[in-house]
Amino acid sequence: MSTKRVLLTGNHAAAWGARLARPKVVPVYPITPQTPVLELLTEFQAAGEFDAEILTPESEHSVMAACIPASLTGVRVFTATASQGLMLMHEVLHYAVGARAPIVMVNVNRTIGSPWAFWPDQTDSVAQRDTGWIQYYVENAQEALDTVIQAYRVAEGVSIPAMINLDAFYVSHALEPVAIPEQELVDAYLPPYRPAHFLEPGRNESWGNVVTQEMYYRHRRDIGAAMDRVPALAVEADRDWELATGRGWGAIERYRCEGAEIVIVTMGSMCGTARDAVDALREAGVAAGLVKVRLFRPLPSAALRKALAGARDVLVLDRNFSPGVGGVLHQELRAALYGMKSAPQVHGYLAGVGGVNVPPDRIVHFAREARASDAEPEPVWVK
Amino acid sequence: MGQMIDMLCSGHAACPGCMEALSLRHVIAELGPDTVAVIPPSCLAIMAGPQPFSGLRIPVYQPTLESSAAAASGIRRALDVRGRKDTHVVALAGDGGTYDIGFQSLSSAAERNENILYVCFDNEGYMNTGAQKSSSTPHFARTSSTPAGKHSRKKNLTEIMAAHEIPYAATATPGYLDDLLQKVRKAKSMRGLRLITLLVPCLDGWGVPDHFGVGLSRLAVESGVFPLYEVEDGARYKLTGPGKTRPVADYLNVQRRYRDVDEAEVEQLQREVDAGWQRLLEKAKPC
Numbered sequence: 001m002s003t004k005r006v007l008l009t010g011n012h013a014a015a016w017g018a019r020l021a022r023p024k025v026v027p028v029y030p031i032t033p034q035t036p037v038l039e040l041l042t043e044f045q046a047a048g049e050f051d052a053e054i055l056t057p058e059s060e061h062s063v064m065a066a067c068i069p070a071s072l073t074g075v076r077v078f079t080a081t082a083s084q085g086l087m088l089m090h091e092v093l094h095y096a097v098g099a100r101a102p103i104v105m106v107n108v109n110r111t112i113g114s115p116w117a118f119w120p121d122q123t124d125s126v127a128q129r130d131t132g133w134i135q136y137y138v139e140n141a142q143e144a145l146d147t148v149i150q151a152y153r154v155a156e157g158v159s160i161p162a163m164i165n166l167d168a169f170y171v172s173h174a175l176e177p178v179a180i181p182e183q184e185l186v187d188a189y190l191p192p193y194r195p196a197h198f199l200e201p202g203r204n205e206s207w208g209n210v211v212t213q214e215m216y217y218r219h220r221r222d223i224g225a226a227m228d229r230v231p232a233l234a235v236e237a238d239r240d241w242e243l244a245t246g247r248g249w250g251a252i253e254r255y256r257c258e259g260a261e262i263v264i265v266t267m268g269s270m271c272g273t274a275r276d277a278v279d280a281l282r283e284a285g286v287a288a289g290l291v292k293v294r295l296f297r298p299l300p301s302a303a304l305r306k307a308l309a310g311a312r313d314v315l316v317l318d319r320n321f322s323p324g325v326g327g328v329l330h331q332e333l334r335a336a337l338y339g340m341k342s343a344p345q346v347h348g349y350l351a352g353v354g355g356v357n358v359p360p361d362r363i364v365h366f367a368r369e370a371r372a373s374d375a376e377p378e379p380v381w382v383k
Numbered sequence: 384m385g386q387m388i389d390m391l392c393s394g395h396a397a398c399p400g401c402m403e404a405l406s407l408r409h410v411i412a413e414l415g416p417d418t419v420a421v422i423p424p425s426c427l428a429i430m431a432g433p434q435p436f437s438g439l440r441i442p443v444y445q446p447t448l449e450s451s452a453a454a455a456s457g458i459r460r461a462l463d464v465r466g467r468k469d470t471h472v473v474a475l476a477g478d479g480g481t482y483d484i485g486f487q488s489l490s491s492a493a494e495r496n497e498n499i500l501y502v503c504f505d506n507e508g509y510m511n512t513g514a515q516k517s518s519s520t521p522h523f524a525r526t527s528s529t530p531a532g533k534h535s536r537k538k539n540l541t542e543i544m545a546a547h548e549i550p551y552a553a554t555a556t557p558g559y560l561d562d563l564l565q566k567v568r569k570a571k572s573m574r575g576l577r578l579i580t581l582l583v584p585c586l587d588g589w590g591v592p593d594h595f596g597v598g599l600s601r602l603a604v605e606s607g608v609f610p611l612y613e614v615e616d617g618a619r620y621k622l623t624g625p626g627k628t629r630p631v632a633d634y635l636n637v638q639r640r641y642r643d644v645d646e647a648e649v650e651q652l653q654r655e656v657d658a659g660w661q662r663l664l665e666k667a668k669p670c
Contacts, residue, residue, distance in 0.1 A: 024464040027457065053460035057453055058491035065450030065488065066457030069421070072444065073461030095447055199442045199458065201417045201470055208445025209434040 003245075008178040010171035013141035014080065014106045014164065015040035016178070017148030019050050020186040021104070023078035025070040026054045027063040032118055033168045034082040034108040052078075060085035064092040064103075071101035072207055074198030076152065079103065082168070083110035083124045090128065093161075097132035097223060099207055102155035102162070102193075104148060105133075109268065109319075110168040111354060119355020120167040122268060122320040126296070126328040132223055134162035134230055135297035137267035141176040143249055146241060147294075152190055153237040158226040159195075165296075167319070168355070170269035181245055189244055231300040251295040252303050256282060260289030262371050263308055263344070264363065265333060266317040267293045270352060274317065277363035288367055293329065301336040308337060311344040315370045317363070318379070319352040326350060326379025345375040349382045356383055387412050395430040395438040400593035402583040402600060403504050404430055406557045407475065410502055410581075413567040416441060418471040419462070421455045423485065424448045425477035426511045427504060449484040451476045452492035455499040463498075471500060471571065478505040478519035482538050493547040496575045503540060503578070506585035514588035521608075522655065523648050524640045526588075532643060536655065541580045541614070548617035551577040554609060558600025562611055562623050569613075582609045590639020599637065606634040607660045612667065620667040631656050 008016065015037045018026070028038045044050035057063055060081050071077045081089065086107050096103055107125050111117040125135060134155060138144045144166050151162040166172050197205055211219070234251045242248030253271075256278050257263060264274045271292040281288035291307050293299075308314055314337070318327025325331050330348030337343045347370040352358045366382060390411040397404035403426055411418065420443045422428050428445055430438045437443065446454035451474040459472045476485060481503040489501065508526050509515040515528040521537040545552040550573050555563040563581070570577040584591065584599040591599050603609040604624050608631060611624025631653045635641040644652075 025457065025460045027453075053464055055456060055460060055495065055497075057456070057495075058487055062450060062453035062456075062488045062491060065446060065453035066460075068457065069444045069446065069454045070457035070461040073419075073458050073465070075461045075464050077461075091447060092450070199419055199444055200462075200465075200467070201419060201441060204437070204440070204442065206431075206437055206439075206443040206445075209432040209437065209443070210428070211434045215434060 003182065004180045005177055006180060007175045008141050009036065009173050009175055010141040010144045010166045011036035011108070011173065012040050013145040013178045014148055014166065016180055017145040018078045019044050020181065020183060021078065021149050021152050021190055022076065024052050024075035025077050026052045026079060027057055027066040027070070028054065028079050029057065029060045029063045029081065029085060031060070031082045031085045033110060033172045034080050034085070034106070037080040037106055060088045061092060064089040064096060067103045068092065068096045068099050068101045069199065071103050072099055072199050074195050074200070076193040077103045078105070080106040082108035083112055086124045086128065087112060090131070093128055093131040093133060096161045098219070100159035102159050104151045104155055105161065105163050106148065107163050107165050108168050108172045109165050117354065118168065120170050120269065120319065121353060121355055122165065122167070123322070125163060125165045126320045128163070129297055129328070132160065132227070133297060134160055136162065136164045136294055137296055138164060138166050138171065138294070139269055139271045139292065140171060141174070142178045142247065144171065145178060145180070146245070146247055146249065149186055149190060150237045150241055154230060154233050156193055157233050158229050160223070160226050160230070165268065167269040179245070185244055189240060227298045230298050231295065231303065234295050249294055251300045252307060253292040253294060254307050255290040255292065257289030257291065257307065259287050260311055261287045262313040262315060262367055263289045263291055263311045264315045264317060264367060265291045265293060265329065267296060267329060268319065270317055270319055270358065273358060273360050274363055276360035277367065280360060280364050281367055286367070299332055299336060304333070304336050305340055308344055309340065313370050314344045314346045315367055316346060316348050317351040317358070318348065321350055321353045330379055347375045348379040350379050351382050388415070390416065390440045391430070392438050392440065397426065397430050398587060400586055400596050402557050402596040403427065403506065406504060406563070406581055406583050409557070409560065409564060410567055411439060411441065413564055414471050414473055414571060417469065418473055419444065419458055421446060421451050421458065421472070421474040423451045423476050423480040424511070425480055425504070427475050427477065429511065448480050450488050451480060451485050452489040452499070452501060455501070456492050456495070456497045459497055459499050474499060474501045476501070476503055477511070478503060478507060479509045479517045482519045482540055483517050490547065493544060493549050493576045496549065498574050499576055500570050501576065501578045503580050504583050505580055506583045506588060507537070508585070508588055510585045510588040514585070522652060523644050525643060526640070541578070544578045545614040545617045549578060550575040551613065551615055553613035554580045554582065554611055556582040556600040556603060556609060556611070558597045559604060559611060559624055566613060588640070591637060595637070602629070602634045602637065605629045606631050607656045608634050610660060610663055612663060620663070622663070622667050627660050
């Protein structure tokens with residue numbers, strides 16, 4: 001099998017992932033730093049290499065508003081956005097989940113205004129955690145490509161939309177060698193989308209009608225049950241992908257966690273930096289490890305509890321900030337580990353908020369500091 | 384006229400004498416069974432529901448209030464991909480969902496010339512929430528959010544949409560049913576974005592008796608308040624209804640929403656209608 005290896009940015013890798021997944025309708029709106037995704041897809045289409053209806057509405061809100069019923073009409077749908085665009089979609093993100101539309105969307109994590117800024121920060125997508133979208137956070141361009149394709153398998157398996165998040169610039173614009181799989185390989189992995197229900201005259205199926213309390217309750221419970229199936233499905237989709245390509249990423253990834261006393265937990269591009277920090281700590285005789293949270297929604301709580309059992313300290317690095325609480329992953333981790341027998345203490349560091357640089361030696365310093373102190377209940381601002 | 388195939392089921396929850404229900408029945412019968420409808424929150428959505436029933440014999444997608452045109456675009460593109468290019472996609476929205484919150488997405492769909500029919504059921508206010516003002520509410524009309532009368536004029540949707548140079552923009556009202564059906568037929572035979580502004584007097588919101596909907600619809604046309612016309616490609620105007628044969632006062636006097644207008648306001652409304660009519664005649668003049 002001939003796999004093409006080329007230099008791609010995270011954005012272009014994501015666009016390649018979308019192309020290989022063969023979506024049929026792509027509503028999309030430009031926004032920094034996502035725009036190269038849109039541009040490459042339109043170039044593919046203009047060159048006759050991408051057979052999809054691309055529509056360019058006046059806003060991200062209309063983009064998602066078009067995505068939902070296009071998906072309900074029985075076709076595979078893709079889009080991409082970032083930051084303010086994701087904020088504008090908020091209402092219809094909920095609507096997409098209610099409609100059980102397995103849309104796949106790439107979001108490039110960027111600071112939210114005001115004031116205006118264009119730096120990597122994950123507040124935009126973690127703020128959507130209650131919408132019910134499946135959320136992945138990826139670390140590099142290859143993972144972005146692979147995850148777009150995997151996400152369709154998972155989303156269509158449970159009829160829940162999925163969002164793949166990549167950090168602005170660190171992932172979206174960094175050039176890396178990427179293996180582009182053959183179309184035949186992807187086609188075998190991801191068969192055409194054939195839903196059981198769709199809008200079409202003669203079928204007399206509709207969506208959105210007013211329901212009773214009981215029906216609404218049942219509908220929300222069904223969404224919860226579908227979400228509960230996601231962690232296992234994500235692991236399976238990843239394993240099949242690994243069998244086909246040799247690349248697996250896990251729902252979470254454990255890096256040098258054997259016998260670790262302190263485990264760093266983070267998401268996205270920070271994982272690459274944390275890996276270097278773990279190497280440096282191990283080199284210096286500190287039993288440190290990293291757990292990368294790739295699947296954030298639903299949170300793979302059981303896997304996290306297992307992965308972190310036995311550690312004395314967990315250091316969460318949040319590149320996001322929820323005023324009044326602190327780091328969202330910190331909050332989630334504390335909830336996930338609560339009630340565990342001899343649970344690790346969880347340190348919450350707000351590291352990299354607003355895109356400030358967090359080099360490996362700083363993470364080494366944070367880890368040493370955390371090891372030497374009791375975890376504060378409040379988040380700690382660090383640079 | 385052939386046998387009408389009723390696509391609207393009996394037993395829906397519209398008010399007795401509702402002009403919107405009457406219009407809906409005829410519009411979707413004319414479009415036929417090979418149609419997918421998009422219905423945002425509105426009185427129409429009440430007629431389409433509630434789950435597990437459906438008031439319409441065609442698939443209905445109910446989007447958020449502001450996204451009918453975007454949702455219709457999504458369905459259109461997906462149907463095209465599925466090889467159903469001849470299936471009609473119709474958005475059936477109220478004036479709040481069109482003139483106000485849905486206008487941005489409608490303008491964009493018009494700019495893209497999406498192949499959809501958009502019918503705005505214009506009852507000049509948020510009637511489903513108890514008759515509040517919309518940007519379609521006319522000058523001086525009382526609503527529950529303009530208790531002293533509205534201080535600004537009604538937005539002219541048809542002209543704004545014609546200025547997008549869409550293939551077809553028209554006005555219609557159920558008091559002139561043949562004209563309405565003729566326009567739906569014409570729109571159905573065309574492609575691209577087609578818009579019909581359908582004036583539907585709201586009996587409760589406008590303050591008229593249950594039996595008077597059709598009569599009021601006719602008065603709106605005869606007084607020149609709501610001229611019947613159509614525009615092709617934003618350029619070719621054609622008057623399709625009777626001329627202006629009555630004073631505006633005939634139209635105002637029968638509606639409770641105008642009960643507090645004084646003589647000066649009636650005169651001002653008459654001047655506004657006369658000027659609008661004159662502008663329309665200029666545009667419809669054969670050149």
